Amino acid sequence: MARFANAKAPYLRMTDNPSFGTGAIQRDFLIALLPVILFAFYKNGLQVYLDGNISFLEMFYPLVFILIGGLMSTLLEALFFVITDKSVRTMKTLGKKLSVSYAAIPGLLLAMILPLYTPVWVLIFGCIAATLVAKMLFGGFGYNIFNPALIGYVAVAFTLYGVIQNAGGALNASEVLADAVGGATPLGALIEGEGLSYNALVAPYGTLLDFFVGTIPGALAETSALAILISYVWLVARKVIKWFVPVIFVGTVFVLSWFIGMIAGAEGVWFPLYSILSGGLIFGAVFMATEPVTTPRNPLGKVVFALFLGVFTVLFRFVGDFAEGVATAIVFMNIFTMPIDNWTAIIRSELGGKEIFVKGAPKVKKPISKATIKGIILVALILLIALYGVLKAGGMFTASGWILPTVGRLF
Amino acid sequence: MILNKATGIRIDGKKHMSKTTPMHEYLNPRFVYLPLIQQNSPLKRTVEVGDTVKIGQTVALREGFGAMPIHASVSGKVTAIKKVWHASGRMVDALEIENDHQNALDDAIRPEPDPSLFTREELVNKMVNAGLSGLGGAGFPTYVKYLAKTPIDVVIINAVECEPYITCDYVMIEKYPEKLLKGLQYFMRAADAKRGVICFKNYNVGIIEALKPLLSHYPNITLFPVKDLYPAGWEKYLVQQVTGRSYPNLPVEAGAIVNNSGTAIVYADVVEHNIPLISRAITISGEGVKEPKNFLVPIGTPVKELIALCGGYADGLDPAKSYYIAGGPMTGRAIMIDELIVNDTLGSVIVKPMPAERNHPACLGCGRCADVCPVFLAPTEIQRAFEMNDKDAVRSLNASKCMQCGLCSYVCPSHIEISDFVFRAKELLRK
Ligand code: SF4
Ligand code: SF4
Numbered sequence: 001m002a003r004f005a006n007a008k009a010p011y012l013r014m015t016d017n018p019s020f021g022t023g024a025i026q027r028d029f030l031i032a033l034l035p036v037i038l039f040a041f042y043k044n045g046l047q048v049y050l051d052g053n054i055s056f057l058e059m060f061y062p063l064v065f066i067l068i069g070g071l072m073s074t075l076l077e078a079l080f081f082v083i084t085d086k087s088v089r090t091m092k093t094l095g096k097k098l099s100v101s102y103a104a105i106p107g108l109l110l111a112m113i114l115p116l117y118t119p120v121w122v123l124i125f126g127c128i129a130a131t132l133v134a135k136m137l138f139g140g141f142g143y144n145i146f147n148p149a150l151i152g153y154v155a156v157a158f159t160l161y162g163v164i165q166n167a168g169g170a171l172n173a174s175e176v177l178a179d180a181v182g183g184a185t186p187l188g189a190l191i192e193g194e195g196l197s198y199n200a201l202v203a204p205y206g207t208l209l210d211f212f213v214g215t216i217p218g219a220l221a222e223t224s225a226l227a228i229l230i231s232y233v234w235l236v237a238r239k240v241i242k243w244f245v246p247v248i249f250v251g252t253v254f255v256l257s258w259f260i261g262m263i264a265g266a267e268g269v270w271f272p273l274y275s276i277l278s279g280g281l282i283f284g285a286v287f288m289a290t291e292p293v294t295t296p297r298n299p300l301g302k303v304v305f306a307l308f309l310g311v312f313t314v315l316f317r318f319v320g321d322f323a324e325g326v327a328t329a330i331v332f333m334n335i336f337t338m339p340i341d342n343w344t345a346i347i348r349s350e351l352g353g354k355e356i357f358v359k360g361a362p363k364v365k366k367p368i369s370k371a372t373i374k375g376i377i378l379v380a381l382i383l384l385i386a387l388y389g390v391l392k393a394g395g396m397f398t399a400s401g402w403i404l405p406t407v408g409r410l411f
Numbered sequence: 412m413i414l415n416k417a418t419g420i421r422i423d424g425k426k427h428m429s430k431t432t433p434m435h436e437y438l439n440p441r442f443v444y445l446p447l448i449q450q451n452s453p454l455k456r457t458v459e460v461g462d463t464v465k466i467g468q469t470v471a472l473r474e475g476f477g478a479m480p481i482h483a484s485v486s487g488k489v490t491a492i493k494k495v496w497h498a499s500g501r502m503v504d505a506l507e508i509e510n511d512h513q514n515a516l517d518d519a520i521r522p523e524p525d526p527s528l529f530t531r532e533e534l535v536n537k538m539v540n541a542g543l544s545g546l547g548g549a550g551f552p553t554y555v556k557y558l559a560k561t562p563i564d565v566v567i568i569n570a571v572e573c574e575p576y577i578t579c580d581y582v583m584i585e586k587y588p589e590k591l592l593k594g595l596q597y598f599m600r601a602a603d604a605k606r607g608v609i610c611f612k613n614y615n616v617g618i619i620e621a622l623k624p625l626l627s628h629y630p631n632i633t634l635f636p637v638k639d640l641y642p643a644g645w646e647k648y649l650v651q652q653v654t655g656r657s658y659p660n661l662p663v664e665a666g667a668i669v670n671n672s673g674t675a676i677v678y679a680d681v682v683e684h685n686i687p688l689i690s691r692a693i694t695i696s697g698e699g700v701k702e703p704k705n706f707l708v709p710i711g712t713p714v715k716e717l718i719a720l721c722g723g724y725a726d727g728l729d730p731a732k733s734y735y736i737a738g739g740p741m742t743g744r745a746i747m748i749d750e751l752i753v754n755d756t757l758g759s760v761i762v763k764p765m766p767a768e769r770n771h772p773a774c775l776g777c778g779r780c781a782d783v784c785p786v787f788l789a790p791t792e793i794q795r796a797f798e799m800n801d802k803d804a805v806r807s808l809n810a811s812k813c814m815q816c817g818l819c820s821y822v823c824p825s826h827i828e829i830s831d832f833v834f835r836a837k838e839l840l841r842k
Binding site (some may be wrong): 001002003004005008009010011012013014015016017018020021022023024025027035047094099100101102140141143242292293294295296297298299301302341342344345346348349351352384402 | 822
């Protein structure tokens with residue numbers, strides 16, 4: 001007679017394969033940051049050095065800055081464990097804790113979305129907000145409600161914006177010298193009320209192709225749609241993110257911006273393109289709207305979440321005068337992750353699998369369920385907010401106020 | 412994935428371990444232990460300790476729902492009532508019969524001169540008298556399905572074996588193709604169904620090879636290969652794929668009856684020879700067994716003897732670091748003491764070393780569990796509702812739909828026992 005081990009079914013797991021698991025997912029995520037970081041190095045380091053505007057050592061500053069972010073948040077998290085967790089006594093237990101906590105990611109991401117010349121102490125302040133407040137105080141990895149990096153970003157952007165500007169802001173040395181743009185990033189130009197004209201919004205920075213490649217002023221590592229696209233393909237291929245979340249998010253912003261452009265008299269496709277290619281939208285859509293912990297779990301929830309994100313980004317960006325429309329929208333929507341997850345889970349569990357009723361099956365009449373009502377409410381909410389945003393924003397950019405004068409322009 | 416197309420996922424079948432070895436008939440163990448329980452309902456014993464019994468003699472009765480007799484699987488003497496380990500994970504009372512190796516048959520076992528004369532009622536009655544229950548795993552009394560009032564147009568034979576390692580159905584079909592077709596034919600007559608369909612995994616060409624030459628005599632029976640996905644053998648999927656219809660509770664609602672292939676093979680003997688359900692096929696496999704094999708054994712055979720016939724446990728197997736699983740690795744149950752006996756529902760015993768210990772992070776919220784769920788549940792939401800003991804929330808999340816496939820736990824990158832939460836939430840609803 002032998003005694004065997006006890007455990008819960010199933011006795012096969014994908015994690016039986018050591019190259020699969022949450023650790024591997026986080027590793028793949030880190031790898032996905034590489035193209036973006038490399039581009040940041042190219043644009044804000046190498047290119048500027050080749051232009052002869054900074055020294056050889058200064059060339060590496062973008063990389064160092066990002067590394068400081070990752071390092072800081074790791075250190076802070078280690079510190080947090082040492083102080084609060086009694087079970088952490090040795091380096092080994094600490095290492096074990098950190099190995100399932102993925103500490104570096106918030107700091108890395110935060111550094112990447114800050115302007116290049118953000119003072120390092122501001123970055124550290126942001127890391128404290130990100131790691132200590134937004135992540136560890138909520139219970140650590142897996143329990144945080146808000147995207148840590150974005151909390152860090154919002155904290156910095158709303159309190160220390162002036163400090164960053166005084167320290168040099170987002171423009172690298174070459175961009176400062178070029179001086180074509182009056183110190184503003186493209187989205188800044190929009191918020192400062194330049195009006196919706198190609199000449200004011202796009203032309204000063206080059207063409208839309210420059211926007212796509214990312215050789216325009218902006219935060220350290222979020223300007224290049226091209227580099228992010230490479231990351232996106234990698235993340236989707238490695239099944240780290242769902243392909244449709246960024247697509248729906250960006251697509252919604254694109255469509256709504258198009259409407260706004262139409263109302264406000266910015267004809268053509270350049271305005272919606274400009275809208276999605278500026279201000280960290282694509283970066284946020286690929287790296288933050290897909291962040292698993294703080295977004296809905298079930299796929300229908302992810303769809304709804306992405307739709308809301310698109311709508312609120314437009315609202316915050318065009319109506320609310322936040323240059324940080326994307327960040328604000330994501331943090332704002334994080335609040336609703338749980339209810340959206342719950343509602344969509346109910347809806348999905350009831351509607352799911354309907355396709356199997358095909359081919360001559362007798363239709364079953366069911367009373368309208370609570371799930372259907374919840375679904376209708378969700379869709380109506382999205383549409384209403386979107387409509388409000390479009391009309392309001394479209395009206396804002398026409399001199400004559402909003403809604404009534406502008407509705408006419410739609411037709 | 413979002414609202415439709417939940418088709419399952421591919422899992423390494425590991426079928427090669429036991430597929431090519433021929434069926435080993437082990438019909439005369441020294442003792443058999445007939446568990447006095449079926450599907451949680453206790454059986455009423457009709458023999459006393461000390462009685463002699465013949466093969467096929469009624470030794471116990473199932474009462475209430477699914478009432479039917481249970482038969483001795485060897486001839487000999489009832490020597491004791493003993494507690495044995497059962498596939499349900501508990502110890503249950505069992506009738507110990509010492510085999511006298513005479514193979515004396517009960518009088519009821521005799522060939523039928525002309526089985527083609529049986530009426531529908533007679534065919535259903537034979538299922539009752541034979542104590543026929545589903546050999547696929549659930550152990551549902553077969554005749555109950557045939558009492559349904561709904562007209563049935565198709566009888567589906569489930570030979571999919573979508574769980575890894577298990578090959579006993581496959582090997583049985585290779586060995587008894589004729590019996591399978593006959594059994595299905597009788598099932599169709601018992602249900603008055605026009606169509607018979609045999610479903611199996613598409614890579615099991617051996618089944619096609621075995622059945623094709625015979626099919627010309629059975630014009631109403633067709634073969635239906637299904638994709639190599641888990642859980643392709645789920646009743647609901649099979650009915651959907653074969654008929655294009657879905658049903659809320661039982662296949663009969665869609666005009667279909669699903670039977671396991673092993674059950675059909677037994678049924679052929681039931682109809683033609685009046686041999687009741689006394690034996691079944693079982694796969695002994697897994698990396699923890701020296702030479703995995705398929706067996707045909709009397710019900711009540713101790714699994715230990717079968718493992719000994721497989722050459723014992725693999726060298727260097729550390730039981731404390733291995734699973735001993737009654738049933739398949741996805742939906743089976745780890746048994747801690749290797750004193751299991753073969754009951755009617757036990758199709759396999761898998762012995763398998765545990766994977767190396769890894770660290771388990773918190774749920775990262777990736778949603779893979781919701782992606783794979785064949786019934787579109789959101790396991791993490793159900794877990795949350797369960798942990799708050801919120802019955803209404805559990806109910807509104809339709810936790811009762813869970814078919815216990817275990818896929819959510821299977822895919823979870825953080826190794827969370829997420830399906831277990833869903834099972835417990837289901838239990839909560841029953842209270
Ligand atoms: S698969 Fe696991 S980690 Fe992912 S959401 Fe489900 S329970 Fe959480
Ligand atoms: S065990 Fe239940 S909840 Fe989990 S995937 Fe299967 S049906 Fe869905």
